[in-house]
Amino acid sequence: MNSNGGLWRAWRLVPSRAGAFCVLVLCAIWSLGTYAQPVADSCRDAACGPHGTPPPSKTGCPQLIGLTVAARKIDLPTTGAVVTSATQMAASGSGATATGSYCLVAGAIHPVDPSAPDILFDIALPDRWNGKVLMLGGGGFDGSIPAVTGNVPSAPPNLPGPLSRGYAVFASDSGHEATNGAVNGAFSVNAEAYDNFMGAALKKTHDAALVIVKAHYGVHPFKAYFAGGSTGGREALTVAQRWPRDWDGVIAFYPAYDFTTLSLQQLRVTEGFAAPGAYPDTAQRALLLKAVMQACDGLDGVVDGLISNVQACNATFNPATASVDGAPLRCAGGVAHGDTCLSDPQIAALNTMNTPLVFAYPLESGETQYPGYNVYGADLGVGSNSPLEPTVTTLALGTTQPSYPLQSTAMFDGQIADEFVRYTVIDNPNFDSLTFNPALAGQSSGRISMLSGLDATDANLTRFMRRGGKLLMAHGTVDQTVSTRATEVYFQRMQLAMGFGAVASFVRFYEIPGLQHAVGTEFNASWDSLTALENWVEHGTPPAHQVVTDTAGVPGRTRPLCQYPAWPSYNGAGDVNSAKSFTCVQG
DSSP: OOTTTHHHHHHTTSOTTOOOOOSSGGGOOEETTEEOSOOOGGGGGTTSOTTSOOOOOSSOTGGGTTOEEOGGGSSSSOSOEEEEEEEEEOOBOOGGGOBOOEEEEEEEEOOSSTTSOOEEEEEEEESSOOSEEEEEOOOTTOOSOOOTTSOOTTOOTTSOOTTTTTOEEEEEOTTOOOSBTBOOOGGGGSHHHHHIIIIIHHHHHHHHHHHHHHHHHSSOOSEEEEEEETHHHHHHHHHHHHOGGGOSEEEEESOOOSHHHHHHHHHHHHHHHHSTTOOOOHHHHHHHHHHHHHHHGGGGSSOSSOOOOHHHHHHHOOTTTOEETTEESBOGGGOOBTBTSBOHHHHHHHHHHHSOEEOSSOOTTOOOEEOOOOOTTSOSSOOOSOTTHHHHHHHTTBSSOOOSSOOTTBOHHHHHHHHIIIIIISOOTTOOGGGOOTTTOGGGHHHHHHHHTTSSOOOOOHHHHHTTOEEEEEEETTOSSSOHHHHHHHHHHHHHHHOHHHHHTTEEEEEETTOOSSOOSSOOEEOOHHHHHHHHHHHOOOOOSOEEEESSSSTTOEEEOEETTOEEEEOSSSOTTSGGGEEEEOO
């Protein structure tokens, strides 16, 4: 999609009623008010300050209040932006995670459509700036500003975040404020608001933020990075696809890049568990996981509570024929019989989750299906004592069987899908989404097709590669929110579109056994992806021999971070909790 025409193209998606040369040649990146590309590396020896010498402040923190950004400085349609507050924040914390003093800026980017909300954003401008910027992505339907004092996804808790490292960090609410956490799709009936959510807000925020960075420090950054997971992962891929000249490096965790088809698959799964007798209770979920572990845990060479050879498990495990502790997992005759087995309706719902949603109508994105999930081997809410269990349960099957209207205790993905169908697709808040057939869609098929055109499905990142950009992607193998298989599809398409050698020159894609969506009771991954990206972008050192650490399942346990399609196989000897005892293999 043309970056200048996204708003006007998206306008047709809603129902008709919804209505130079600059300071320091080495740092030159602006021409006629448009940000062209990050400053050359040699700027780090000039005034950008990455060696710890802060550049002179051109505009002090309090003086930023009221600063306006002209619409012409933002490369997508807006009516300009303004800094609404600027507060000097004192240094805080201690040790590795200590944060120096910084200026916290809040601002608003005004829409073209007066009925659309502003894009609200924050920027943290450290007093000791390293000359670089980093934008953080959001999650769910967005609707709130990610904490600019926070870290990138799955970062080690004992290592400094971007702001502590000296980055100027910014983020936005994507163009609307949610009234129910991250589960509220009402904003999407406004075309400009939805276009912002699907990507336009990223460019608008980037352009406005860089004007403010330049005003404060007097120079432009010499490197720009983006990091996000889930919706933020989609946003990470979006910026690499649509505005590759803006970014030097991107981190995309568990990316919901195909938001339209993902939402419809989530609805299909929700409808499956809404069927009579289809919803398993906590004990039955634990029974299922036990059966899978008994069948698949050893496929990677060691019984260690992790299924690393996921492909082999998917190919062999069948809940209808599996056993647990020597007894059939399936209830006799398929009829429910307490917590000692699974009934046929429950097995059918699980198999729905394991299989793809195939569309009977063409989609503008070119998608024909959304894959199933690696449901067998996942913690679906087994009631463990892990402090992460409530989050894992919510992101898996929830605690309440889905029914209309969908409860807040129902599976989180179903709530997102429900909002998407009622507001974004149908524009009827009273519509019973559980009666909608996503495979056929009826009169809504054209609308869904157009919506899919806004997804981040373009796997040809040649422009990003040619400007020197680097991309890190990572996904847990048992994610029940965004299918790991979908990210595999995206990576495979990239290889087909660009060639295996080209992709290997600028992309690394890792799968992490036992990690679910952002968290995991089996393996809660911790990896310093930002340092890996910095070393690749700034020093030309590709990631090698990366190790991921568990912080919850077996705290301190490590595994090699294997590039897809490889997985960690036990060497046959050595500490099962040490990455040194495993080798990345394929097949």
